[in-house]
Amino acid sequence: MVTSQTATLLLFLAGCLAENPLVVDTSAGKVRGYKMTSRAGRSFLAFSGVPYAKPPVGNLRFQAPKEVEKWIGIRNATEPGPYCLQYGTFEEKPEPFGSEDCLYLSVYTHNTRGKAAVMVHFHAGGFHMGNGERWYLPNYLMDQDVVIVDVNYRLAYLGFLSFEDKEMPGNQGLKDQVMALRWVKQNIARFGGDPNQVTLVGESAGGASVYHHTVSPLSRGLFHKGIAESGTSYNPWALSPPGFAKSMAQQLAKNLGCPIRSTSAAVSCLRSKKGSDIVARIVDLIRWQVDMEMNWAVLEPEGYDAFLTGPVSKWQHQPVPMIIGTTSGEGLLRTHYIAQNNTDFDWLNKNFDKLAPVSLWYSASASNPDKVTRKVRKYYFPDGQIKPEYWVNLTQMYTDSWIAIGVIDGANLHTGPVYFYYFDYIGEYTFDEGVNRTLYFAAPHIEESEFLWQRPWTNRTLRGDDLKLSQKLVKLWTDFAKYGNPTPRGSSVSWNKWRPSKHNYLYIGNSGWQQKEGFATDRYKFWNSLNYRDKFN
Numbered sequence: 001m002v003t004s005q006t007a008t009l010l011l012f013l014a015g016c017l018a019e020n021p022l023v024v025d026t027s028a029g030k031v032r033g034y035k036m037t038s039r040a041g042r043s044f045l046a047f048s049g050v051p052y053a054k055p056p057v058g059n060l061r062f063q064a065p066k067e068v069e070k071w072i073g074i075r076n077a078t079e080p081g082p083y084c085l086q087y088g089t090f091e092e093k094p095e096p097f098g099s100e101d102c103l104y105l106s107v108y109t110h111n112t113r114g115k116a117a118v119m120v121h122f123h124a125g126g127f128h129m130g131n132g133e134r135w136y137l138p139n140y141l142m143d144q145d146v147v148i149v150d151v152n153y154r155l156a157y158l159g160f161l162s163f164e165d166k167e168m169p170g171n172q173g174l175k176d177q178v179m180a181l182r183w184v185k186q187n188i189a190r191f192g193g194d195p196n197q198v199t200l201v202g203e204s205a206g207g208a209s210v211y212h213h214t215v216s217p218l219s220r221g222l223f224h225k226g227i228a229e230s231g232t233s234y235n236p237w238a239l240s241p242p243g244f245a246k247s248m249a250q251q252l253a254k255n256l257g258c259p260i261r262s263t264s265a266a267v268s269c270l271r272s273k274k275g276s277d278i279v280a281r282i283v284d285l286i287r288w289q290v291d292m293e294m295n296w297a298v299l300e301p302e303g304y305d306a307f308l309t310g311p312v313s314k315w316q317h318q319p320v321p322m323i324i325g326t327t328s329g330e331g332l333l334r335t336h337y338i339a340q341n342n343t344d345f346d347w348l349n350k351n352f353d354k355l356a357p358v359s360l361w362y363s364a365s366a367s368n369p370d371k372v373t374r375k376v377r378k379y380y381f382p383d384g385q386i387k388p389e390y391w392v393n394l395t396q397m398y399t400d401s402w403i404a405i406g407v408i409d410g411a412n413l414h415t416g417p418v419y420f421y422y423f424d425y426i427g428e429y430t431f432d433e434g435v436n437r438t439l440y441f442a443a444p445h446i447e448e449s450e451f452l453w454q455r456p457w458t459n460r461t462l463r464g465d466d467l468k469l470s471q472k473l474v475k476l477w478t479d480f481a482k483y484g485n486p487t488p489r490g491s492s493v494s495w496n497k498w499r500p501s502k503h504n505y506l507y508i509g510n511s512g513w514q515q516k517e518g519f520a521t522d523r524y525k526f527w528n529s530l531n532y533r534d535k536f537n
Contacts, residue, residue: 102154331395
């Protein structure tokens with residue numbers, strides 16, 4: 001029997017819970033967060049390792065994500081979720097690490113009773129490595145009044161295995177992202193976020209993810225703006241041409257001793273294997289140094305649950321406002337490995353015709369890759385020879401092939417407003433710590449991230465011009481999330497919308513910020529003449 005005193009106590013405790021901003025009642029159960037401090041000294045609340053889907057283990061491996069199960073009591077949300085199981089391909093001692101039970105997100109907010117614009121972040125890593133909170137901290141962005149959500153999603157074979165049929169269509173990792181967006185729509189108001197003001201943001205594979213959502217029927221109504229940094233659906237690594245994913249899935253099955261007489265037989269066998277053994281087979285895809293012959297996202301058969309379908313030319317773009325951009329030295333992501341490995345340029349010159357189709361990502365998408373290679377060699381190297389003195393040319397070739405041409409395509413083909421930027425700033429530190437600073441002549445891949453996110457494992461303090469640029473960039477990104485325009489009335493920066501006929505952009509560099517025109521116009525025309533993606537047609 002409940003006495004009046006007991007009832008009073010229960011009501012008191014319930015009231016305390018309601019007044020405690022560190023505890024939020026989500027649709028699946030209560031979570032307890034903790035306090036953090038932004039760069040400018042603003043206190044904010046963090047909720048780490050919040051599950052947004054059922055663990056994709058056992059029979060759920062390779063399946064689309066399922067709704068998270070409810071829990072009783074208060075769940076501590078004070079530690080980041082684990083890395084999604086992946087292989088440390090480029091580590092000094094490569095080995096599998098992480099967990100298949102990895103579908104967690106983190107939320108950062110100033111006020112659980114507010115109604116702030118929301119920024120949902122998808123991390124980089126080529127769709128085969130990476131992590132959200134363990135790679136990125138929001139301390140810079142949280143100087144502003146926004147809510148940040150950082151999402152982990154399945155990677156490599158565990159997130160993108162596809163036999164290109166209805167039994168195993170693929171894109172599980174991207175469907176994880178959709179599930180996270182549904183979670184945001186249902187729950188973010190409880191954290192002080194506005195479910196009608198959701199901006200997707202990502203860099204590299206995260207940028208391609210953002211763009212994929214703009215053309216996916218599953219994502220409609222789940223977000224309202226997008227920021228795609230150094231990646232769109234049109235980059236050569238962002239999408240598998242028809243038939244390629246199936247051949248790679250069959251090869252994986254064979255390498256693990258599984259039958260390929262049918263999709264069901266292969267998948268059943270693969271579910272019986274250790275996850276670590278599956279992700280370790282990524283080494284079978286490496287052709288030279290870090291060049292990997294695999295595109296993870298795939299065009300699925302038509303169906304109500306398909307994330308992406310073809311043909312690409314028939315995609316229906318959601319006309320949401322977007323920021324799209326690139327850095328000046330994207331190709332350093334590749335050429336610094338050429339330098340690190342002390343690659344013999346005579347050997348590279350002799351073997352270039354064999355290496356280029358995979359290294360430049362058109363081996364599977366071009367009907368005549370040899371013809372493309374001959375034209376590329378002639379265009380980037382004045383005498384047709386790859387030499388050390390053509391280091392800048394070599395890097396420019398990778399910049400264009402891997403990133404620049406695809407992001408221009410993304411800007412041209414998007415049906416909503418686009419604000420295009422070109423990041424050419426070199427600061428005291430670099431986001432990609434593996435790049436040899438002596439090779440710098442431009443800003444390396446996703447370098448803008450150095451000024452938007454704090455790295456968890458460093459104690460860096462941005463100073464002087466670096467700090468000023470970071471504060472300015474954070475203001476642009478968060479204003480875009482709030483208003484759909486990075487430079488609302490009163491802004492100190494002018495930034496006009498992209499016009500395909502002008503190739504106009506905002507230049508961000510050590511010499512200042514300027515609006516310019518004619519971004520990569522000639523190089524873009526050259527790549528468009530190559531038919532290097534004709535298998536998508």
